[in-house]
Amino acid sequence: MNIAYTCYYLTNQPYKCVDILTKSRKFSEAALFSRTYCPDRVPECLKLWRESIPDKSIANKIADLND
16 A cells, blocks of 8 residues: 555556545545645545544534535
């Protein structure tokens, strides 16, 4: 995963980087990376991140700045 992510990052393929992060269940990292490099993928990543947190009171505090 680390090698693939680095290769995609160095070859300017941010959408592939987000795909790798989400497949690795690193949803918070995917959301933050998306915010910078793939703004259209932010809602998808935030949804996955919120769903992965068992405590819904905490999950609801993750802000979506596009709302």
